[in-house]
Amino acid sequence: MYGLTPADLDLQRRARELSDELIGFERTAEENDGRLPDEVAKSHHERAIELGLYATNMPESVGGPGCSSLQQVLVQEQAGRVTNGLGWCLHTPPAWWPEVANDLQRERWLLPTVRGEMQECYAITEEGAGSDVADLTATARREGAEYVLDGVKWHVTSFDEADYVFFQAVLTSGQHAGDQALFVVDKDAPGVRVVRTPMYTHTLGHAHPIVAFEGVRVPEAHLVGTEEDGMSFVYEWFRFERLMVAARCLGAAERLVDEATAFAGDRVVGGEPLIRKQLVQAMLADSLTELFAARTMTYETARSIDAGTDKKVLHAQCSMAKLYASEMAGRVVDRVVQIFGGRGYMRENVAERFYRELRVERIWEGASEVQRLIIADQLAKRGRSALV
Ligand SMILES: Cc1cc2nc3c(=O)[nH]c(=O)nc-3n(C[C@H](O)[C@H](O)[C@H](O)COP(=O)(O)OP(=O)(O)OC[C@H]3O[C@@H](n4cnc5c(N)ncnc54)[C@H](O)[C@@H]3O)c2cc1C
Numbered sequence: 001m002y003g004l005t006p007a008d009l010d011l012q013r014r015a016r017e018l019s020d021e022l023i024g025f026e027r028t029a030e031e032n033d034g035r036l037p038d039e040v041a042k043s044h045h046e047r048a049i050e051l052g053l054y055a056t057n058m059p060e061s062v063g064g065p066g067c068s069s070l071q072q073v074l075v076q077e078q079a080g081r082v083t084n085g086l087g088w089c090l091h092t093p094p095a096w097w098p099e100v101a102n103d104l105q106r107e108r109w110l111l112p113t114v115r116g117e118m119q120e121c122y123a124i125t126e127e128g129a130g131s132d133v134a135d136l137t138a139t140a141r142r143e144g145a146e147y148v149l150d151g152v153k154w155h156v157t158s159f160d161e162a163d164y165v166f167f168q169a170v171l172t173s174g175q176h177a178g179d180q181a182l183f184v185v186d187k188d189a190p191g192v193r194v195v196r197t198p199m200y201t202h203t204l205g206h207a208h209p210i211v212a213f214e215g216v217r218v219p220e221a222h223l224v225g226t227e228e229d230g231m232s233f234v235y236e237w238f239r240f241e242r243l244m245v246a247a248r249c250l251g252a253a254e255r256l257v258d259e260a261t262a263f264a265g266d267r268v269v270g271g272e273p274l275i276r277k278q279l280v281q282a283m284l285a286d287s288l289t290e291l292f293a294a295r296t297m298t299y300e301t302a303r304s305i306d307a308g309t310d311k312k313v314l315h316a317q318c319s320m321a322k323l324y325a326s327e328m329a330g331r332v333v334d335r336v337v338q339i340f341g342g343r344g345y346m347r348e349n350v351a352e353r354f355y356r357e358l359r360v361e362r363i364w365e366g367a368s369e370v371q372r373l374i375i376a377d378q379l380a381k382r383g384r385s386a387l388v
Contacts, residue, residue, distance in 0.1 A: 002299055004074075011071050014051045016091065017079035019251070021047070022086040029084035030347055033194060034205040036086075041205070044089040045116060055114045056258040057092045057240070062106070062341040063114045069305040074323075080251025083353040085204040087251075088158075092244065093120060094166070096236040100225040103358040105184060109164055120160035121187075123153035123211055124234060131370050133168075133234060138213065140169040141183055147223065149183060149216040152195065154362075159194070160207045162187055167213060168234060169303055171227060180231050182224040191216035202357045203347075235315070242318040242364045243305070246298040246325035249361055252354055253329045256336040259350055260284060263276045274339065290332065294325040316378035316387050326361035333358050 004012065010334040022044060029036055036044075048054045056072045058064020068077070072092070079087030089306045093113045112118040129135040138151020149169055159165065167183045185192065197209040224233060261284060264275040274280045303322045305314055336351045337344035362368045378387060 002295070004070075008068075008071055008074060009091070011052070011056075012074040012078070015053050015075045016081075018044075018047055018051055018053060018090070019081045019087060022082045022089070025086055025350055026083045026350070026353065029086060029205065030203050030353060034084050034203040035045040036205065041089075044086065048089045049116045050090070053090050054116050055091065055093055056093045058114045059098055062098045062110060069302040070299060071245070073302045076244045076247035077251040077254075080248030081255040081301070082251075083350060083357055084127065085206055085357075087248070088206065091116075091119070092240075094233070094237060095240045096233050097224070100229070100233075102125065102221055104219075104221040105224070107186060117162055118163040119158065121156055121158045121165050122237075123156045123159075123165050123185075123213070124168045125154045126152060127154055131367055134180075134231070136168060136170055136180060138167070138169040139172050140183060141172045142174055142215075142220075145220050146217050147183060147211045147220065149185065149191075149218065152210065152212045154210050155208045156211045157208050158206045159187070159209050159211055160197075161205075165192070165211070166224070167216075170232075174227065176227040176230075179227065180234075180235050181227055181229070183218055184222045184224060185213070185216060185218055189216050189218070201359060203353070238365060239311070239315055239318045242322035242371075243301060243363055245365055246294070246301070246318075246321040249325040249329035249358065250291065250295050250298055252358055252371070253287065253294070253325075253332045256329075256332050256351060256354060257284065257287050257291060260287070260336040260339045263343075280339055283339060287332040287335055290328045294321075294328045297321050298325055312378065313382065313386055316375050316382075319371040319374040320387075322365065323368055323375070326358075327368060329354075329358045330362060 020364045025036055025040065050064055053075050056067040056075050060066040077089055079090040097110055109118060113120060124133060126136055126138060128137065138153065142149045144256065149167055151169055156165065164187055164195045165185045167185050168180055171177055171179055171181050191214045193212045193214065195210040195212050197207050200208060261275070264280055264284065265273055267274045298321045304317055333351060333354045337355050340349055340351050343349050346352055
């Protein structure tokens with residue numbers, strides 16, 4: 001189905017094997033603020049590497065498996081079947097880095113990250129700049145052979161787990177003053193400080209603290225690419241991650257449809273199983289149909305990337321996939337909570353956990369409204385036939 005090759009199917013099978021294993025740990029995670037014992041989390045990390053599912057987006061030149069975009073989607077789809085972020089052990093480092101990493105960045109951070117020995121996190125969003133990422137106020141001031149970084153970043157996901165941070169800031173001097181640039185910063189660099197760690201809707205082992213960067217000095221070799229590259233890495237990241245959000249939403253919706261179908265087959269109300277009730281059938285049928293549509297769209301977008309489609313077109317296609325799949329998953333989980341009834345409101349139930357966890361898929365990596373603006377902008381500029 002979906003024209004997958006034997007290699008695609010083999011990768012998908014391995015990813016499913018791991019996601020099935022991870023599902024067995026969801027309730028323990030939920031009951032322990034999202035955390036699993038260190039040795040268990042470590043074993044999941046090692047399983048991902050052993051099964052060839054780690055850093056699937058990394059080319060062979062840096063030690064990665066060099067998977068196609070479609071294969072990356074297949075793996076992330078399986079990650080999405082699991083709640084509590086346990087699927088995050090199928091980690092993907094930034095896809096744009098291998099091409100532009102200098103020797104220092106390659107040896108010190110990139111290669112160990114691809115091997116699974118280090119982990120990164122992203123400090124882009126600020127209190128007053130999220131959707132409007134162009135309005136960042138964090139600064140990078142050049143002083144001799146160093147940059148001095150200042151700014152307060154919000155929602156820095158996995159800062160607690162990470163070894164280093166990508167920090168986006170506005171250059172204050174030189175030919176590119178006023179433009180943005182991206183820096184690598186060691187988490188324990190002097191001047192990096194957690195302001196506070198707010199609680200969020202989902203129950204994840206990973207925190208999203210607010211982090212202050214106060215006069216943090218980094219050598220110029222910590223600049224990613226050149227000062228001219230501006231926001232290109234951020235946009236590249238958005239394209240990649242929006243597609244992966246779509247993929248994970250497919251996995252979540254698939255799991256929810258499977259669980260709800262099984263439950264509706266077992267639960268007898270008024271002498272017959274719920275699945276015989278037409279109002280329940282309608283909820284299942286709509287969910288399955290929308291999953292099929294979202295999956296077809298997401299796979300097609302991945303194939304479009306693999307075929308080398310123009311980046312601006314891909315930008316709109318990734319936005320369409322993210323918009324549709326995340327909203328689809330939101331509708332599916334709402335129906336599935338309803339099908340489970342009171343059980344669907346219990347935190348030990350997968351539908352309840354997904355009900356909370358899937359909400360952010362319509363917010364992060366660009367809210368649904370922002371995706372619609374991108375799609376409409378590209379439609380106006382390029383016309384329908386270029387995009388669809
Ligand atoms: C759990 C979590 C983890 C995150 N992890 C990271 C991370 O690791 N690193 C990082 O840098 N950031 C991270 N973020 C930040 C995330 O990317 C932003 O929250 C997101 O981009 C939206 O920005 P904002 O929260 O500032 O919302 P705002 O920009 O304040 O927007 C609020 C709402 O306004 C609406 N809106 C915004 N712009 C428009 C418009 N032009 N037209 C119409 N409506 C509009 C949308 O509905 C939007 O949801 C994370 C966020 C969350 C919740």
